[in-house]
Amino acid sequence: MDLRLRPKIAEAYKSMSQKARVLSEDWVSRNVYCPNCNCEQIERYDNNEPVADFICEECDEDYELKSAGRPAGTKIVDGEYKTMLRRLKSATNPNFFFLNYHYADLSILNFFVIPKHFFTHRIIEKRNPLAATARRADWVGCNILIKDIPHAGRIFYVRNGFVQKQREVIRTWKKTLFLRGEKSPEEKGWMLDVMKCIEKLDAKAFSIVDVYRFEGELARKHPANNHVKEKIRQQLQILRDREYLEFTRRGEYRLI
Numbered sequence: 001m002d003l004r005l006r007p008k009i010a011e012a013y014k015s016m017s018q019k020a021r022v023l024s025e026d027w028v029s030r031n032v033y034c035p036n037c038n039c040e041q042i043e044r045y046d047n048n049e050p051v052a053d054f055i056c057e058e059c060d061e062d063y064e065l066k067s068a069g070r071p072a073g074t075k076i077v078d079g080e081y082k083t084m085l086r087r088l089k090s091a092t093n094p095n096f097f098f099l100n101y102h103y104a105d106l107s108i109l110n111f112f113v114i115p116k117h118f119f120t121h122r123i124i125e126k127r128n129p130l131a132a133t134a135r136r137a138d139w140v141g142c143n144i145l146i147k148d149i150p151h152a153g154r155i156f157y158v159r160n161g162f163v164q165k166q167r168e169v170i171r172t173w174k175k176t177l178f179l180r181g182e183k184s185p186e187e188k189g190w191m192l193d194v195m196k197c198i199e200k201l202d203a204k205a206f207s208i209v210d211v212y213r214f215e216g217e218l219a220r221k222h223p224a225n226n227h228v229k230e231k232i233r234q235q236l237q238i239l240r241d242r243e244y245l246e247f248t249r250r251g252e253y254r255l256i
């Protein structure tokens with residue numbers, strides 16, 4: 001994997017945002033394999049294609065690319081809010097690539113993919129409307145709240161300038177594909193929330209009592225549910241059935 005952008009190919013472009021766009025797309029075309037089928041056939045869509053920026057010609061997965069000359073931080077600015085909500089409802093949202101390069105020497109610092117099945121309305125934040133004097137007055141954009149996505153949903157190809165193992169990228173991608181089968185947004189929300197709680201324990205092995213400690217937090221996120229402990233137990237069972245974790249003995253779990 002080449003960890004440099006190629007400034008020469010964007011010389012003809014004047015605007016900085018166009019330059020960044022061209023350089024980032026060029027880098028992805030040259031370096032990124034498809035995390036879903038492991039092939040090298042990720043191709044650019046024609047310009048102005050509203051669906052996404054890239055498609056894998058082998059398995060038809062779509063990818064949208066965002067890039068920035070600074071780290072992602074806790075949120076990434078994305079497009080129009082209502083378009084995003086429509087996509088989430090119809091399940092047509094693409095997977096999401098994020099490229100972060102070093103502004104001074106154009107070297108790649110981070111590159112990760114967020115699989116589309118991690119997108120729920122909860123990680124989409126509505127921004128304030130643009131001012132009435134702006135060219136697109138009243139237009140409302142959105143942010144993607146990176147910090148609220150479980151780690152399993154931020155799969156790094158390059159992390160802090162270091163290339164990650166390809167087989168690890170593919171393995172992490174496969175591990176959560178079961179989320180695509182969950183059609184109910186409420187149920188998927190529960191599953192992601194419990195995954196996030198387990199992550200906060202920061203341990204490979206844990207007990208159900210450890211997860212129960214998040215009862216209050218989960219109750220606040222799901223005010224309509226009065227049986228939070230039962231729900232936690234149910235989600236742990238589903239995660240076991242999906243081979244995300246295993247039971248070691250009664251009430252004890254281990255991440256796979």
Ligand SMILES: [Zn+2]
Nearest residue numbers: 034037056059
């Ligand atoms: Zn593919």
